[in-house]
Amino acid sequence: MNSPEILKLFLQSFFLVLCFPFQGFSAETDTITSSLSIKDPDSIVSRGQLFKLGFFTPDNTRHRYLGVFYSVSEKTVIWVANRDRPLTDSSGTVTISRDGNLVLINGKNETVWSTNVVTSSPMNAAAQIQDNGNLVLRDVSTGNIIWDCFSHPSNVFLPAMRIIDDTNTGNKVIVSAWKNESDPEVGSFTAGLQALNIPQIFSWHNGSPHWRSGPWNGQILIGVQDMYLPYLDPFSVVNQSGTFYFTAPQGKVLMNIVLNSSGNLQQRLWDNQKKSWDIIWVAPQNECDVYGKCGPFGSCNQQDSPICSCLTGFEPVDKDEWSRGNWTSGCSRRTQTQCDRNDDTGSDGGDRDGFLRLQFMKVPDFPEQFPSSVEDECRIRCLRNCSCIAYAHEPNIGCMFWSERLIDVQKFPGVGVDLHIRLAASELDKHKDKKVIIIIATVVAFVSISICVFIAWCWMAKKRGDRTKDQETSEQRQTFSSDSTAIVLKDESEKVNLEELPLFTFETLSNATNQFDEDNMLGKGGFGPVYKGKLANGKEIAVKRLSAASGQGMEEFMNEVIVISKLQHRNLVRLLGCCVDKEEKMLVYEYMPNKSLDVCLFDPSHPSQKILDWKKRFSIMGGIGRGLLYLHRDSRLRIIHRDLKPSNVLLDGDWNPKISDFGMARIFGGNQDQANTARVVGTYGYMAPEYAMEGRFSEKSDVYSFGVLMLEIISGKKNTHYYNQEWSLSLLGCAWKLWNEDNGMTFVDQMIASSNFQREIVRCIHIALLCVQEFPENRPAIQTVLSMLSREIMDLPLPEQPVFAEKWNRFHVGSTQPTSGIRYSINELTVTVLDGR
Numbered sequence: 001m002n003s004p005e006i007l008k009l010f011l012q013s014f015f016l017v018l019c020f021p022f023q024g025f026s027a028e029t030d031t032i033t034s035s036l037s038i039k040d041p042d043s044i045v046s047r048g049q050l051f052k053l054g055f056f057t058p059d060n061t062r063h064r065y066l067g068v069f070y071s072v073s074e075k076t077v078i079w080v081a082n083r084d085r086p087l088t089d090s091s092g093t094v095t096i097s098r099d100g101n102l103v104l105i106n107g108k109n110e111t112v113w114s115t116n117v118v119t120s121s122p123m124n125a126a127a128q129i130q131d132n133g134n135l136v137l138r139d140v141s142t143g144n145i146i147w148d149c150f151s152h153p154s155n156v157f158l159p160a161m162r163i164i165d166d167t168n169t170g171n172k173v174i175v176s177a178w179k180n181e182s183d184p185e186v187g188s189f190t191a192g193l194q195a196l197n198i199p200q201i202f203s204w205h206n207g208s209p210h211w212r213s214g215p216w217n218g219q220i221l222i223g224v225q226d227m228y229l230p231y232l233d234p235f236s237v238v239n240q241s242g243t244f245y246f247t248a249p250q251g252k253v254l255m256n257i258v259l260n261s262s263g264n265l266q267q268r269l270w271d272n273q274k275k276s277w278d279i280i281w282v283a284p285q286n287e288c289d290v291y292g293k294c295g296p297f298g299s300c301n302q303q304d305s306p307i308c309s310c311l312t313g314f315e316p317v318d319k320d321e322w323s324r325g326n327w328t329s330g331c332s333r334r335t336q337t338q339c340d341r342n343d344d345t346g347s348d349g350g351d352r353d354g355f356l357r358l359q360f361m362k363v364p365d366f367p368e369q370f371p372s373s374v375e376d377e378c379r380i381r382c383l384r385n386c387s388c389i390a391y392a393h394e395p396n397i398g399c400m401f402w403s404e405r406l407i408d409v410q411k412f413p414g415v416g417v418d419l420h421i422r423l424a425a426s427e428l429d430k431h432k433d434k435k436v437i438i439i440i441a442t443v444v445a446f447v448s449i450s451i452c453v454f455i456a457w458c459w460m461a462k463k464r465g466d467r468t469k470d471q472e473t474s475e476q477r478q479t480f481s482s483d484s485t486a487i488v489l490k491d492e493s494e495k496v497n498l499e500e501l502p503l504f505t506f507e508t509l510s511n512a513t514n515q516f517d518e519d520n521m522l523g524k525g526g527f528g529p530v531y532k533g534k535l536a537n538g539k540e541i542a543v544k545r546l547s548a549a550s551g552q553g554m555e556e557f558m559n560e561v562i563v564i565s566k567l568q569h570r571n572l573v574r575l576l577g578c579c580v581d582k583e584e585k586m587l588v589y590e591y592m593p594n595k596s597l598d599v600c601l602f603d604p605s606h607p608s609q610k611i612l613d614w615k616k617r618f619s620i621m622g623g624i625g626r627g628l629l630y631l632h633r634d635s636r637l638r639i640i641h642r643d644l645k646p647s648n649v650l651l652d653g654d655w656n657p658k659i660s661d662f663g664m665a666r667i668f669g670g671n672q673d674q675a676n677t678a679r680v681v682g683t684y685g686y687m688a689p690e691y692a693m694e695g696r697f698s699e700k701s702d703v704y705s706f707g708v709l710m711l712e713i714i715s716g717k718k719n720t721h722y723y724n725q726e727w728s729l730s731l732l733g734c735a736w737k738l739w740n741e742d743n744g745m746t747f748v749d750q751m752i753a754s755s756n757f758q759r760e761i762v763r764c765i766h767i768a769l770l771c772v773q774e775f776p777e778n779r780p781a782i783q784t785v786l787s788m789l790s791r792e793i794m795d796l797p798l799p800e801q802p803v804f805a806e807k808w809n810r811f812h813v814g815s816t817q818p819t820s821g822i823r824y825s826i827n828e829l830t831v832t833v834l835d836g837r
Contacts, residue, residue: 032102032127037095040064040087045071048131050254051078055092060182064092066104066113067184068135068149070254072270076277078133078156078256079149080184082113100125102137102147115147132160132250154184157191157257162245165195173245177259189263195244198369198397199237203263203283209291210263211284212408214362217396223362226281228415253570269568273590273652280568288410291365295330299358301411311406312356313427330407335424339386354428355379355391355420362410363392363417367400379420390421502577506584509533509543516545522595523647532591540591541576545584557585560663563639571627573650573660592658594651597709601646602718614752614761616655617713621764622789623657624649628706628782631659632699640666640697644705645686646712666697685720689774689803700776703785707771711735714764716749732772732802739765764789769799 029036030046032053038044043054053068056077063086068079082104091107100119104112115137119125124141135149150161153175157163164173174192179185189210191203201213201221214223216237221227235248248255254270267281284290287307288300294308295317301307308322310331316322317329333340338352372378378399382388390402394417406421512533513520522530522542531543546557561578568574579586594600597620600608612620624644631639641648641659648661688704690696708719711731722731729737738747744762745753752761767788773779778800780788787793 030129032094032096034096034123034125037093039094040090040092044129046129046131046133050131051129051133053094053127053129053135055087055090058182058184061086063087064090065184066092066094067154068129068133070270072254072272072275073277076256077154077184078158079135079154081149083154083184083186085112086184087112094127096125096127098122100137100139100146102127102135117147119146133158134160154178155187155259157259159248159250159255162247163191163193163201164243164245165193165199166243167195168242175259177261177263180261187261189259189261191259191265193237193244193246195239198367198400199239199244199246200365201246203259203265205263209365209408211265211289212291212365213283215367215394215397215400217394219396222394222397222417223410224283225412225415253568272570292328292408294327294409296405296407297331297333297409298327299361299409299411303413304411311358311409311421313421313423335427337386337422337424339422352425353383353422354425355382356423356428358411358419358421360412360414360416361392361419362408362412363400363419364390364402364406365408366404367392367402369398369400371398373398382420382422388422390419392417392419504577504579504586504588506579506581506586508535509579509586509588511536512541513543516543523599540593542589542591544587544589546586557587557663560587560661560665563662563665563667567630567635567639569627569630569634570656571623571658572630573658589660592650593653594655596647597649597651597657597713598646598718600651601712601716609751612655612751614754614757617752618760618764618789620649620651620655620657621710621713622786624659624706624709625782625786625789627657627659628702629786631665632702632782638667638699640699641702641705642666642691642697643683643686644702644709645683646709646718649709683720688776690776698776699781700779703771703779703782704776706782706785707768707779708732710764710768710771714749714752714761714768715747716751735765736769736799736801739769763796766796766799769802770797772802773800774803 030044032038032044038054040055043052045052049071051068052071052074053066055064056067056069056074057064065077065083065086066081067077069075069077087104087106089107092112093105095103095105097103097111097114100122101115101117102125103114106112117137119139121139121141124139125137125146126140127135127137129135133150136145137147138145150158151173153161153163153173155175155177157175162173163175164171166172172192174190176191177187177189179187188206189203191201194200194202198215200215200223202209203211212223213221215221221235235246237244237246255268257265257267259265263284265283266279268277268279270276271278286302287293288302294300297311297314298308299311301309306325308327310316313334314331315334316327317332321327321329370378370381372393373395375393378391378393378401381399382391382401385401387403388401389404390406392400394400409419510516512535513531516529516531520531520533522532524530528544528546531545533541533543535541561575573592574590575587576590577588579588594608595606599606600612603609628641628644631641639662641662641664643661643664644659648659650658650660652658684692686705686708688697688701691701691704708731712719715731715735717731719731722734735744735747738744739762744765745758747765748761767785770788771779771785784793788796
């Protein structure tokens with residue numbers, strides 16, 4: 001290196017030391033230019049403070065690497081530059097070279113790593129770390145991106161990243177695992193998109209398939225069991241003129257999928273409270289998920305022992321190996337089909353063959369697609385083609401056909417696709433004979449057992465007599481009188497199938513809550529009391545316990561377990577587990593130190609009265625709206641909450657709102673946009689008119705409840721306990737009257753009334769009134785409401801007068817008690833009305 005270059009490097013280093021002696025550039029810039037470089041251990045940070053570009057050292061080594069990592073978790077590296085060429089000391093420098101490339105040089109001024117692209121304007125190149133984690137090299141003069149790290153990923157997939165398979169050029173973008181946890185060098189596992197025939201996600205071990213997601217049907221990957229339930233992220237596979245890519249839109253919650261050195265794909269969410277990553281999905285999850293575990297024509301079922309079996313009509317190729325648990329050689333056909341015997345590809349040859357249906361299957365690899373909405377067309381086409389050995393029909397894909405062999409077949413518990421395999425007529429007859437024998441044996445056994453049980457029951461009932469019945473009645477009375485939270489539905493615990501949800505014992509929760517001490521009671525709602533608890537490891541929890549007086553039971557309990565256990569969003573409360581122990585039914589949630597919105601808004605003694613300024617209240621409204629948006633639109637199946645109210649909105653330590661209590665929630669599937677019920681559930685004052693009167697509910701029912709919530713947050717008054725005696729109006733009526741008279745600030749809680757925020761507050765009243773209009777079609781969808789709140793939509797339509805503007809108050813006649821004041825309650829009881837009109 002000549003003298004001018006040495007002098008230039010010295011001056012740059014001297015300038016850096018003077019200006020950034022301790023923090024480097026991490027707090028100042030997100031960009032590296034030809035005149036601004038960084039030296040180990042400095043870093044640059046993205047504009048939103050989400051990601052950093054800097055140097056790191058993996059555990060159990062002294063090597064230094066340049067990488068991109070999270071600001072909240074600097075040990076979580078998402079991209080590595082010099083994977084195969086580590087630095088041996090801390091002399092690394094990152095700069096823009098003379099040819100416009102981003103380069104990493106060591107202390108000897110040797111280039112260790114480079115973007116290695118040809119730039120048209122070398123002196124105008126700049127590297128920037130973005131808030132989605134992408135490191136881009138840009139031509140400043142044109143704004144064009146020359147190179148980006150998302151096109152050269154390491155072992156982590158991020159939202160907004162594209163995993164590409166270009167069927168035109170053969171170009172693929174894949175992730176590759178580290179060699180081990182201490183060495184970022186490319187390991188033996190890779191993962192990416194395989195767009196051949198029907199797109200699938202694969203992971204490979206040294207180039208051979210290791211795991212397969214099953215085909216993409218336009219909504220889900222049909223070989224991933226968890227995707228059949230409401231799923232965390234709206235992943236998608238997109239086809240742009242033969243270029244297929246797998247991606248996920250960036251959300252508010254930090255999420256990534258990492259391919260670890262053992263070949264496992266792990267989807268992770270950042271828990272800001274624990275400051276750690278929660279693993280919410282893994283693939284492969286079990287032995288059956290490993291590609292081709294049972295060989296050709298073998299089927300894997302994790303619930304069987306052994307897990308591998310031959311498909312019906314097939315037998316092991318090597319019975320000795322099979323008996324020893326080595327299933328890789330697979331199975332072969334036991335009886336040739338008519339096609340095989342005649343070697344005929346015409347329709348006559350295939351007419352005597354048939355198909356056996358296998359339910360709930362992960363379909364084999366190498367499917368060939370034919371678009372058809374009619375399943376019978378799949379059967380006819382396959383039957384007429386002797387090379388077709390199996391078919392399946394999936395509504396969003398159409399027909400799938402297989403020839404030659406069936407590999408990587410798996411039996412799922414209750415989800416999946418029906419697979420139809422071609423068999424000779426004799427094999428189908430054997431199957432029918434076996435089926436008849438099994439049915440007859442089952443019916444005979446059932447009848448015999450039923451007769452025996454009936455005789456035994458009659459004998460026991462006669463012996464027990466009325467005296468025993470009276471004794472049981474007395475015992476029940478004693479139980480219910482001694483414990484107001486006694487549990488009903490005694491035998492229903494046997495119906496629960498909780499599978500993956502963590503189960504807590506009654507003893508654990510009893511000890512955590514000090515035997516459900518009243519001093520630990522946080523509140524009491526329609527489900528029952530809620531207690532604060534602390535587990536043995538110090539983790540604080542909230543325990544919701546079903547009470548005998550509750551109008552809810554096993555149906556609502558299981559509904560909440562099923563719905564919320566599959567949902568993950570920062571504005572939805574997190575279900576940690578449950579307890580079903582004989583009569584006891586409890587749900588265990590993360591503890592919310594700031595309790596419910598009900599308490600914070602309406603309890604005059606609560607310290608939040610001075611803390612909840614307008615900015616916090618506006619943030620709370622936005623958070624509740626984003627939670628509803630996830631329920632309505634961003635989860636695969638739309639979910640209607642049906643009981644949105646202040647007591648069902650909890651606040652964490654940072655005043656972030658979290659929607660809770662999904663016992664009344666309903667799941668919508670497909671194109672369904674509304675439903676009717678004869679069992680109207682919810683809380684009066686928050687129910688939409690069409691729901692309270694006619695039992696009709698939809699997304700717009702939740703929008704109505706959200707509008708009521710907004711007005712309560714703005715006014716600091718509770719809708720169900722508010723009555724204006726002068727005007728004979730409800731809270732909604734007062735909001736409408738004052739807003740319509742251009743006097744909206746009179747409606748606002750004096751704690752937050754400020755001329756600085758007047759326009760924003762009045763605008764929010766306007767938006768809330770749009771949400772509580774009488775007819776659902778007039779109310780905006782929740783995504784529109786959020787756009788209005790964020791001012792993406794500036795012009796607002798005029799609202800119509802709410803249908804519940806006037807209110808008959810129970811104190812209206814014959815009472816001197818003031819009615820305009822606020823009545824505070826820990827929780828509003830849920831009202832259940834049978835036979836809604």
